[in-house]
Amino acid sequence: MCGGARSGEGGRVIEVRELTKRYGRTVAVDRLSFVVRPGAVTGFLGPNGAGKSTTMRVLLGLDAASSGEALVNGRRYASLRRPMLEVGALLDAGAVHAGRKAFDHLGWLARGNGIGTRRVAEVLERVGLAGVARKRVGGFSLGMRQRLGIAAALLGDPGVLVFDEPVNGLDPDGVRWIRELMRALAAEGRTVLISSHLMSEMELTADRLVVIGRGRLIADTSVQELADRFGRGVRVRSPRPDELTRVLVTAGGTVESANGTAGGGRVAGSPESGGLVVSGLEAKAIGEHAAAHGIPLYEVTPRNASLEEAYMELTARGAEFGAAS
Ligand code: ADP
DSSP states (O other), rough: OOTTHHHHHTTEEEEEEOOOOOETTTEEEEEEEEETTEEEEEEEEOOTOOOOOOHHHHHSSSSOEEEEEEEETOOGGGGGSSHHHHHEESOTTTTOOOOOOOHHHHHHHHHHTTTOHHHHHHHHHHHHHHTTTTBBBGGOOHHHHHHHHHHHHTTTTOOOEESSSSTTTOHHHHHHHHHHHHHHOOOOTTTEEEEEOOOOHHHHHHHEEEEETTEEEEEEEEHHHHHIIIIIIIEEESSSHHHHHHHHTTOOOOETTSSSOOOOOOOOOOOOEEEEEEESSSSHHHHHHHHHOOOOSSSEEOOOOOOHHHHHHHHHSOOBOOOOO
16 A cells, blocks of 8 residues: 555545454455545445445444544544544435425534535535525435535535445436536545446546455556456467467566456466457557467457446456555
């Protein structure tokens, strides 16, 4: 993991360090470590039950870690002096008193946190609820409640934002709106962490991905890196895979066996099938390098795997993949 996450980023950092959370015999989160930095949307991705909500709850002081820690701006949530000014969160949009009006709900939150009422009007405007500010929350659609929850998260103008499955149950307009807002918040230099079990959603929203499975880190990578690694490789088969691997690595390619056992930049062992996945070199270049060394090729197929497929492959494999520097 990178050191010095606290310095030089205006303190807008989430750090999860060796976090473990057990519920009885269930290990919900298992020695999980990652850092989320400002200026990007980071998708926190994993199948249902992977431990995303648990991690977020510990981060927000709603649950205690069994061991390890989850920090906002270098501190545990409980020791933040004015938490709403440092971290905003949306965990459960349903958690608002139905009889309360939108403005009053936010006004109550603002007062309790030393935030002026002017800010309430500002955030209602930002989430598109200014027109229904005096309406009771009980009559709000799921999308409107979601917006209200986001308004509450933004109230203290925090540098760190955490949203648990924010697009669940929203219609396409709502999904698009949330996506654009998340991107705008990151562009303002905030640290934005959004959980989802859907790669299709994260692909369109996130710049970086922290993928977990069974409470453990599977990948900490940029979306681009993942796409390059899984989606845009070229599948190559040869009766002389080891020799071909050496040639292609020398030529600047990254080679792994088609069953996915080697890491980036490392030379794969000899897979039985002779199947390799090459990235960083196009099919044409691969053919030319092979020909120059007299190595026969049985297959050269550019892959167009989607990120969804990459995600399935990663979570099925369950092992850690290239923890990013
Ligand atoms: P995700 O958010 O990725 O869907 P969760 O963090 O909700 O995953 O759950 C991770 C694991 O921890 C699951 O096996 C879940 O059943 C278990 N779990 C979560 N919260 C509790 C709890 N309060 N009591 C017991 N088990 C829990």
